[in-house]
Amino acid sequence: MNKQQFLIDAGLEVRTLEFWIEQQWLVPDETASEISFSDTDVARAHLIRDLKGDFGVNDEGIDVILHLVDQLHGLRRAFEQLHKDMASPQR
Amino acid sequence: MRNPYEVLGVAPTASAADIQKAYRKLAKKLHPDLNPGDKAAEDKFKEVAAANDLLSDAEKRKRFDAGEIDADGAERPQHRYYRDFATADAGHPYADSSGYADYMDQDDAFAELLRRSEQARANRRGRDLHYALAIDFAESIAGASKRLTLPDGGTLDVTIPPGLVDGQIIRLRGKGMPGSGKGGPGDALIEVEVRPDPRFTREGDDITLELPISLSEAVLGGKVRVPTPTGAVTMTVPKGSNTGTTMRLRGKGAPRVGGGQGDELVKLKVVLPKGPDPELEAFVSNWDRKAFDPREDGAS
Numbered sequence: 001m002n003k004q005q006f007l008i009d010a011g012l013e014v015r016t017l018e019f020w021i022e023q024q025w026l027v028p029d030e031t032a033s034e035i036s037f038s039d040t041d042v043a044r045a046h047l048i049r050d051l052k053g054d055f056g057v058n059d060e061g062i063d064v065i066l067h068l069v070d071q072l073h074g075l076r077r078a079f080e081q082l083h084k085d086m087a088s089p090q091r
Numbered sequence: 092m093r094n095p096y097e098v099l100g101v102a103p104t105a106s107a108a109d110i111q112k113a114y115r116k117l118a119k120k121l122h123p124d125l126n127p128g129d130k131a132a133e134d135k136f137k138e139v140a141a142a143n144d145l146l147s148d149a150e151k152r153k154r155f156d157a158g159e160i161d162a163d164g165a166e167r168p169q170h171r172y173y174r175d176f177a178t179a180d181a182g183h184p185y186a187d188s189s190g191y192a193d194y195m196d197q198d199d200a201f202a203e204l205l206r207r208s209e210q211a212r213a214n215r216r217g218r219d220l221h222y223a224l225a226i227d228f229a230e231s232i233a234g235a236s237k238r239l240t241l242p243d244g245g246t247l248d249v250t251i252p253p254g255l256v257d258g259q260i261i262r263l264r265g266k267g268m269p270g271s272g273k274g275g276p277g278d279a280l281i282e283v284e285v286r287p288d289p290r291f292t293r294e295g296d297d298i299t300l301e302l303p304i305s306l307s308e309a310v311l312g313g314k315v316r317v318p319t320p321t322g323a324v325t326m327t328v329p330k331g332s333n334t335g336t337t338m339r340l341r342g343k344g345a346p347r348v349g350g351g352q353g354d355e356l357v358k359l360k361v362v363l364p365k366g367p368d369p370e371l372e373a374f375v376s377n378w379d380r381k382a383f384d385p386r387e388d389g390a391s
Contacts, residue, residue: 039176040173040176044177046173072190073177076178
């Protein structure tokens with residue numbers, strides 16, 4: 001989706017989005033001429049909003065949490081792959 | 092929905108601060124994105140969030156306490172959680188394998204499986220990086236090689252193409268942030284500022300220059316040296332040249348798109364010697380001043 005649609009879906013203002021991208025909390029796809037966002041980016045923006053707004057986490061805390069959450073998902077993905085491979089061991 | 096006070100575990104007399112505190116405590120524990128493996132967390136979190144939405148709004152809370160609305164009016168709009176994508180979508184740029192990188196380095200079947208799962212991650216191109224660079228006017232016409240020092244101490248060699256215009260962006264493929272998997276790195280985008288040269292003005296492919304000449308060069312003609320962005324050249328000023336006379340130096344301008352080269356336009360400007368010059372005054376007094384009236388065509 002384009003930037004405008006993303007701002008609506010994620011409920012963000014342009015300046016907030018720019019700051020988040022600068023912090024690399026969000027990494028939109030800039031391969032094409034126009035910046036584009038995925039559903040994953042929208043969901044991640046909601047998480048950041050919840051952390052900052054509802055939970056009172058500051059910017060440093062966001063960095064730490066996102067890093068840990070991303071590692072957790074990395075582990076879960078590896079775990080899932082292992083699970084699949086063990087269920088059907090043919091390669 | 093259950094009674095929102097029970098959901099949050101607060102008394103009906105609780106203050107707004109108590110409600111926020113109770114909500115934060117529960118939400119931090121129950122947020123689905125902080126519990127990616129707990130399917131029940133989402134329902135519990137929704138209930139807590141809805142209770143908070145109701146009780147943290149003083150107006151809604153008052154109406155609920157008065158029995159005007161029930162707890163079901165406070166359903167949150169649905170949105171999908173990050174956890175729904177983060178594990179399943181292998182192609183997003185946030186994927187991070189550092190939590191098990193040490194296991195991958197081992198030399199056994201388990202490590203092999205982990206490495207294969209790592210490779211399964213989709214390939215995403217790295218981000219583009221943006222830089223700024225200032226060059227001289229002459230370099231913008233003739234082209235140049237510049238070395239850009241990056242904030243991290245690294246350097247980037249930039250080839251300035253001949254004829255570059257102010258504000259033009261040069262793209263260096265593959266010099267941006269590294270990508271993941273086979274995605275390849277992003278590009279470096281360099282915005283080039285051309286420092287103005289007081290002598291030259293660029294108009295499209297042509298360059299304009301104002302060249303001062305002496306009275307005798309104007310009257311008698313002669314050879315003069317003319318600066319161009321690529322070095323000085325000799326030009327012949329014809330006899331009887333005047334202020335405003337424009338001479339064209341072919342091919343001394345900026346390169347044209349599609350081949351060829353613009354011209355340098357040299358505007359002559361007759362300049363008298365500085366200060367009083369008795370010899371010149373005596374000479375001009377003897378000159379027939381009636382012979383020429385520059386204002387006879389009504390210019391004044």
